[in-house]
Amino acid sequence: MSLDPLQHDSEDSRADDEVFSLYAQEEAVIRRAEGMIEQLDMVSDGVKTLADAYRIGYRETVRLVRISDRMQLELHQANRILSAQAEDLKQLNDALRKEIKRRERLEHELRRIASIDALTGVHTRRYVLELAEYEQRRLMRHGKGFVVFMMDLDHFKRINDQFGHAAGDQLLQDFGQLLRSSLRKSDIAGRFGGEEFLALLPETDLGTAEAVAERLCEQTRAFRSPWKETHLRMTVSIGLAEVGGEEPLERAISRADQALYEAKSAGRDRVVTYSPAPAR
């Protein structure tokens, strides 16, 4: 509706129209205001809901941040503990490695002590028998044999009685050296006990073994061991026997021992090779 007065016929109807129009405008304004109030209420509700949600979200965020902080602290502490444990483990590992090395050295030393006769430097009886067993199996595979020497220093009791036990020890030591130097590296020499020695000569024929034994006998006879203002002398008796096939080593040792007994009986300072007693 227009408010232009030129478009109306009478003053009254114009006044009525104006009143009506004002009323309608007022109505419209009121309706718009009410609408706006409603919208404002809705906006306010929305803001309130958002604020509530934000408050909840904020609290949750704060809670999560606190948890995260605590977790970070715990992780940091756990990390420190793990680092300390790793360092402890490293030290333990180092200590273990050192201990293993120490034990290996000890084991090596024990094996050396068990295998080498401390006085004479040749092998111990037990070790010779161990080596012999292994050697015998090896030679059997190749169809080869070896020769056993049983050796005994002559009248050793007299040396001890005349010069004392220390002099006897010195001669035992000297004989150990003579024995080692007169044999090949592949031969096995040992102290059987007291003043008795044995040697195994693998892959050696009887003739060669006899020559080796004779040479050792001569070297022993010629040897002089300085002792105080004088010198010590010694001789050795040697019995030889061949080890054949699969026979137990003890049997061959026993034959070499018989030959040694013969060497002693025949006057000592000599080599005797075992030969079976002639059948009657």
Ligand SMILES: Nc1nc2c(ncn2[C@@H]2O[C@H](COP(=O)(O)OP(=O)(O)OP(=O)(O)O)[C@@H](O)[C@H]2O)c(=O)[nH]1
């Ligand atoms: N010094 C010393 N003497 C030892 C050792 N082992 C054994 N004997 C001595 O060697 C001597 C061996 O004496 P016997 O068995 O009678 O033999 P032997 O006097 O050599 O006489 P035959 O063997 O018949 O020539 C004993 O007096 C033992 O005490 C040792 O390690 N050191």
